Amino acid sequence: MPFGQVVVGPPGSGKTTYCWGAYQFLKASGRKVAIVNLDPANESVPYECSVNIFDLITLDDTMSELKLGPNGGIMYCMEYLLENIDWLIEQLDAIKDHYIIFDFPGQVELFTHHHGVKDLLQHLQKNDFRLVAVHLVDAHYCTDAAKYISVLLLSLKTMIQLELPHVNVLSKVDLIESYGKLQFNLQYYTDVMDLSYLLDSLNEDSFGSKFKKLNAALCELIEDFSLVGFYTLCVEDKDSMTKLQQVIDKAGGFVFGSLTPANESIMLAANQAGFLEDVSDVQEKWIDRT
Numbered sequence: 001m002p003f004g005q006v007v008v009g010p011p012g013s014g015k016t017t018y019c020w021g022a023y024q025f026l027k028a029s030g031r032k033v034a035i036v037n038l039d040p041a042n043e044s045v046p047y048e049c050s051v052n053i054f055d056l057i058t059l060d061d062t063m064s065e066l067k068l069g070p071n072g073g074i075m076y077c078m079e080y081l082l083e084n085i086d087w088l089i090e091q092l093d094a095i096k097d098h099y100i101i102f103d104f105p106g107q108v109e110l111f112t113h114h115h116g117v118k119d120l121l122q123h124l125q126k127n128d129f130r131l132v133a134v135h136l137v138d139a140h141y142c143t144d145a146a147k148y149i150s151v152l153l154l155s156l157k158t159m160i161q162l163e164l165p166h167v168n169v170l171s172k173v174d175l176i177e178s179y180g181k182l183q184f185n186l187q188y189y190t191d192v193m194d195l196s197y198l199l200d201s202l203n204e205d206s207f208g209s210k211f212k213k214l215n216a217a218l219c220e221l222i223e224d225f226s227l228v229g230f231y232t233l234c235v236e237d238k239d240s241m242t243k244l245q246q247v248i249d250k251a252g253g254f255v256f257g258s259l260t261p262a263n264e265s266i267m268l269a270a271n272q273a274g275f276l277e278d279v280s281d282v283q284e285k286w287i288d289r290t
Contacts, residue, residue: 001128002092003254004100006121006164009136010154011106014171014235018136019103020047021235025245026099034098036091039105040077041070050098051091053077056084074107078116085123092124099254100129111135111158118161132165132252133158139170139232142189143180145201146208149218152192155228165251169244173232174286186283190230195219232282243277 005022007015019035026033034050041059057080062073081088092100104110110117121131135158141147159166170190176182182189183201202208202215222228231247234240249255 001130001257002096002098002100003130003252003257004102004132005248005252006102006104006131006133006162007136008104008111008117008133008158008162009106009169009171010108010138013106013136013138015106015136016042016045016103018134018169018171018233018235019101020045021241022101022245023047025238025241032098033101034095035101035103037103038081039103041074041105042103045103050095050100051088053081056081056087071107071109074105074110075114075116078105078110078114078120082116082120082123085120088120089123089127092127092129102131108154108158112154112161113157118163121162121164130252130254132167132248133162134167134169134248135159136169136171136233137230139173139176140179142170142176142186143182145183145198146205148189149195149198149202149215149222152222152228153218155230156222156225159227165253167244167248167251168228168230170230170232171235173240173282174234174237177287182287186232186279186287190232190277190279192222192228192230195223231277232279234286240282247277 007019009015023033023035035047036051037045037049038053040053040057040062043054043058057077059070059073059077062068062076062080063070066073066076068076104117124131135155137151137155141151155168159168170176176186184197187193188197196219199215199219203212208215231244232240233244
């Protein structure tokens, strides 16, 4: 049964950089790894693709032949891939003994309401793929209350839509204050604490002040679901990557796939691989230093 990561997130969140970094890290750890590029707009990838959607369809050809814009073209490409799912399954059969990293496009509508990616992932699961959604968002959004709430809503909708084990990640945490200072310490944002503290900032904004009741309702919605939390990532930092991969391996069950006679307890394996992030060291390393 092949294991893998489904790497998603908005444009600019560092998905391709993460895929390349995770590939190098896991390969150095002794794991057989393959990357599958399913972004028909991303022609210049830094890694070698074991499977590439460009062998099936490209965004440029789609836009040229069907007179579609970029977003419509991406959606068509995903639907076309879904119609040709047998092609993808056949390509993946050759790397079933690898740990697979799927690099997806950045159009968020693919993961919030469009059915293409969700149906594609269900097909893969029916073919015994054990997948984890790794949802990356740029950490600097935490410096703006409105953007942070937007990221929470996006993360929540993606979790509900994809219906996979899910790990939300604040990427580029080393650059988190490049666009402004955090109003609270980092743990407030990773643990998604009492959002009522952000309402004053939302309501003081010249735009947000017109929607005070809506702001309160959105915060209440996020807290009612109580699903969203974040881990942090600096892709060039070995400790950061190690901790994140431990979380992902546990979420997808990869850690349980190597139980030995001396370690037959699933609970023991879970505790050994378990990881609850203490972001105080991240705060000290990347934020307080300035």
